[in-house]
Amino acid sequence: MDAGVFGNRSNSVRVAAVYSMTSNSNPSRKAAPTGGPALEEARLRQQAIGVKLRHMFDEVVNEPVPDEFLDILRRADERPDGGA
Amino acid sequence: MSGASSPPPKPPSADDNAFKRELVALIPHLRAFARTLTGDPTAADDLAQDAMMKAWDARASYQMGTNMKAWTFMILRNQFYSEKRRSWRQSQLDQEAAERTLVAVDDPESPVALDELRLALATLPEEQREALILVGAGGFAYEEAAEICQCAVGTVKSRVSRARKALQATLERGGYARDGRAAGDAMRSILADADRLSSVRG
Numbered sequence: 052m053d054a055g056v057f058g059n060r061s062n063s064v065r066v067a068a069v070y071s072m073t074s075n076s077n078p079s080r081k082a083a084p085t086g087g088p089a090l091e092e093a094r095l096r097q098q099a100i101g102v103k104l105r106h107m108f109d110e111v112v113n114e115p116v117p118d119e120f121l122d123i124l125r126r127a128d129e130r131p132d133g134g135a
Numbered sequence: 136m137s138g139a140s141s142p143p144p145k146p147p148s149a150d151d152n153a154f155k156r157e158l159v160a161l162i163p164h165l166r167a168f169a170r171t172l173t174g175d176p177t178a179a180d181d182l183a184q185d186a187m188m189k190a191w192d193a194r195a196s197y198q199m200g201t202n203m204k205a206w207t208f209m210i211l212r213n214q215f216y217s218e219k220r221r222s223w224r225q226s227q228l229d230q231e232a233a234e235r236t237l238v239a240v241d242d243p244e245s246p247v248a249l250d251e252l253r254l255a256l257a258t259l260p261e262e263q264r265e266a267l268i269l270v271g272a273g274g275f276a277y278e279e280a281a282e283i284c285q286c287a288v289g290t291v292k293s294r295v296s297r298a299r300k301a302l303q304a305t306l307e308r309g310g311y312a313r314d315g316r317a318a319g320d321a322m323r324s325i326l327a328d329a330d331r332l333s334s335v336r337g
Contacts, residue, residue, distance in 0.1 A: 096303055096322060099329035101271055103252050106332050108272035111167035120162050123184055124155065127191055 154194045157203050158187060164204060164273070165211055171268045172215050174257060182218070186211035202279065209283045212265065251321040255305040263298035270295050 165186055169179035190197075190207045197206060256264055262284070269280040270291070277295075281288040306322045 093303070096307075096326065097299055099326045100252070100299070100302055100306070102329035102332050103325055104267070104272045107252060108167050108171065108268065111170050112163040114163070114166070116162050116166070117180060119180070120184060120187060121159070123188065124159070124191065127188060128155075 150199065151194065153199065154197065155191070158190060158207070161204055161207050162187065165207060168208055168211060168268070168273065169215070171256070171272075172212070172265065174253070182211065182215055186214050189214060202282075205275065205279045205283050208269070208273075208275075209285070212283060251306065252302075252325065255302050255321070258305055259298055259301055263294045263301065266291050266294035267298035267302070271299075 162183070165183040166179060169183040169186070170176060173179045173182060186207060189210050193210070197203065256267075259267070265284065266280060269275045269283060270277060273280075275283065277288050277291050280295075281291045284291060303322075306325055
């Protein structure tokens with residue numbers, strides 16, 4: 052977990068490395084866009100946003116479905132065809 | 136997708152039962168998509184229920200074995216936009232809904248960065264937001280997202296790409312800082328959270 056080693060790492064560890072780099076730097080200063088490392092960091096940031104986005108969506112997917120949904124569907128089933 | 140021959144109404148059949156099983160399995164996904172479109176849990180469940188019933192009523196026009204998830208998402212999306220067109224106050228309500236949602240999700244279990252992501256998402260143009268959600272969170276291929284949004288695949292690709300850039304820029308700027316936290320903290324907490332989430336998942 053040493054942030055100084057950049058070898059064959061999992062995504063989560065790479066994100067952690069970028070995180071610790073950013074949090075150690077002065078927050079009022081922007082990192083200078085200097086080619087490779089800046090591009091790599093942008094890529095990791097996009098990846099982090101993607102993880103969060105999926106998590107946000109999955110949180111709702113994993114919620115229990117309110118009974119209302121199944122009740123409505125059941126009532127639709129019992130409703131006479133074409134009837135009001 | 137084009138109605139070739141419309142079958143006559145029939146009593147509940149094995150097909151109906153299979154259709155219903157698939158539809159029920161999709162409810163959680165419909166709820167999640169509706170939540171991202173409306174930003175409001177109550178309005179989202181109303182929308183998801185309407186879409187579910189529309190799909191049920193239209194089951195005769197669905198070809199079993201094709202992509203039912205994309206089909207129901209398209210129904211839900213159409214429903215959302217047709218309701219929106221009917222309501223001239225909708226954009227104002229959206230704003231209020233976004234604020235209510237932020238309060239609603241403000242529980243200690245939920246990481247703060249999720250709120251920031253929701254806020255940043257709310258600043259995106261609608262068509263960019265839905266494209267990003269479908270591809271980036273819903274797990275749809277560009278082709279499927281294009282089918283759902285009834286637009287060209289290239290259009291979806293460019294919307295997703297613009298949405299990603301805009302989202303990152305908004306998070307880096309942290310222009311919506313609240314609770315006295317400094318602007319710019321948004322991206323950092325997103326990175327920390329993403330790291331935590333991916334470690335949990337293994």
